[in-house]
Amino acid sequence: MARLVINTKKKVSKINKEIYGHFSEHLGRCIYEGIYVGEDSPIENVNGMRCDVVEALKEMKVPVLRWPGGCFADEYHWKDGIGPKETRKKMINTHWGGVVEDNSFGTHEFFELCEQLGCETYINGNLGSGTVQEMSEWVEYMTFEGVSPMAELRAKNGHEKPWKVDFFGVGNESWGCGGNMNPDFYANEYRRYQTFIRDYKTGEHIEKICCGANVDDYEWTKEVLDTCFRHSLPFQHGFMDGLSLHYYVHPEGWDVKGSATDFDETVWYKTLNKALYMEELIQRHGAIMDTYDPEKKIGMIVDEWGTWYTCEPGTNPGFLYQQNTMRDALVAGITLNIFNKHSDRVKMANLAQMVNVLQSVLLTEGEKMVKTPTYHIFNMYKHHQDAELLDSHMETKTIGTGEWNVPNLTESVSVAEDGTLHITLTNLSLEEDYEIDTTILDKAVSQVRGEIVTGEMHAKNTFEEPETVTVETFDKAELTEGGLKFTIPKCSVVHLEVR
Known part of the structure; x- marks a missing residue:
């Protein structure tokens, strides 16, 4: 995790x-x-x-x-x-x-x-x-x-x-x-x-x-x-x-x-x-x-x-x-x-x-x-x-092939004028999903809404099939006592809106 x-x-x-x-x-x-x-x-x-x-x-x-x-x-x-x-x-x-x-x-x-x-x-x-x-x-x-x-x-x-x-x-x-x-x-x-x-x-x-x-x-x-x-x-x-x-x-x-x-x-x-x-x-x-x-x-x-x-x-x-x-x-x-x-x-x-x-x-x-x-x-x-960038830190591990190594995850977090948090994450792995335990300091969380872009690494949109890759609802995030818990799928980008 x-x-x-x-x-x-x-x-x-x-x-x-x-x-x-x-x-x-x-x-x-x-x-x-x-x-x-x-x-x-x-x-x-x-x-x-x-x-x-x-x-x-x-x-x-x-x-x-x-x-x-x-x-x-x-x-x-x-x-x-x-x-x-x-x-x-x-x-x-x-x-x-x-x-x-x-x-x-x-x-x-x-x-x-x-x-x-x-x-x-x-x-x-x-x-x-x-x-x-x-x-x-x-x-x-x-x-x-x-x-x-x-x-x-x-x-x-x-x-x-x-x-x-x-x-x-x-x-x-x-x-x-x-x-x-x-x-x-x-x-x-x-x-x-x-x-x-x-x-x-x-x-x-x-x-x-x-x-x-x-x-x-x-x-x-x-x-x-x-x-x-x-x-x-x-x-x-x-x-x-x-x-x-x-x-x-x-x-x-x-x-x-x-x-x-x-x-x-x-x-x-x-x-x-x-x-x-x-x-x-x-x-x-x-x-x-x-x-x-x-x-x-x-x-x-x-x-x-x-x-x-x-x-x-x-x-x-x-x-x-x-x-x-x-x-x-x-x-x-x-x-x-x-x-x-x-x-x-x-x-x-x-x-x-x-x-x-x-x-x-x-x-x-x-x-x-x-x-x-x-x-x-x-x-x-x-x-x-x-929005205002918030201080955040993600635990990562190194993945990749040969000399081409990357962190498995990247993220950034901002807060909008109305207090809504926006969390964006990327999972760079082609093989592994990762469980994320999110601690949100000094904020009581009552609602989370998510969306995701994911697919096989070659997936693309063509004029014949224009919606192979699109934004889909991501409803896997659960509220916890200290924040959120969810699993980010392999080869994906996720946006969470937290209130």
Whole structure:
């Protein structure tokens, strides 16, 4: 029997809702066909946005959406995506698939999508191939209310009132596809570009995200912060609100990656082992950030994360389309528990990507739409959004095969404003169920409600069988004198709501 102890008197940190954020890039069928089909499509839509997709995402409570990239952001020139659609420039998407980008989904369409979703906006600006003027004018176009060239242009294009930009990324992967820069060079560019991302409206601040490291490039983190913090500029309000981190799980390595659906027990544990590496990355990058920012005013922004496999056979390799199984459900549950546990430093995260790309929550094919196992995890975990992380400890044991060892269980616990506890647990084992004896300190428990996502490790949802993996009622938890007792099945993710 494993023991879980929850201290309801010890609130650790707020779990920002933005930790449950998402990412949509002009890549494959993420935007076009996945989200946006145009006003004239036979697929039901509102102003071009698929109704089925929007409703599914609203149910999941998407808190924030990042756009337009990704690598695409540093070749995106925003003026190509405004004005009448028939006059917008066409271009070749050189990063992703070599297909024609017609720019029919641009700034106005992005804000329309976010308004339909009721979510915050995260714009990624073009530092790699764009100018300071271009970036500054985009911010003016989106947010300035008054007399100015960009405000007049926005009104001419049909939107007199400004929008609200919540977050703005100054470049993307500047160490790679965003310009192949050295950290000190990028940091000086960041200092320059961010100066012209202005807060035009009193009381509304655009949070600026600095490009952080690729995986374990701790030198990048240190040198960027060292250069940025020189001459005490960062102590000015709003100079830097977040530093990004990108990490993808490649079971067989960057070059090979591995199949999304054809894997054995060893690869299962190998994948989960690599997902757990996220904790070390957060701790080590976080320790460097603590040197410059001990009060944790600058958030760690994990704005690209998830599984990345070899694309599905017969699909365009530049579209990064992959299936989604119970393995992805466990990766999602593990990672979100880690983010919750480190919510004192991790302030936003964005799963890559929302629809039809990498570890997506939805798949579409024509008029059909499927919710993936990952979707159901986000839908269960949504109760953690803006809740308070509670101190908790789980007894675990090591399982796995060969060198690929993992703890058998992970968990996180939060308390909502109304006092409800939300406990999320993952069982990483393919063979064993585990009995959990839960002690809840300083709280009398009178009611528990549970839900579960479980199945055979290869289980997936297809357009022919869309509900093979879904959320089911979990009624195995029993009240005890000190808390709860239940058994968590193998290969599962459980959410318990305790009152």
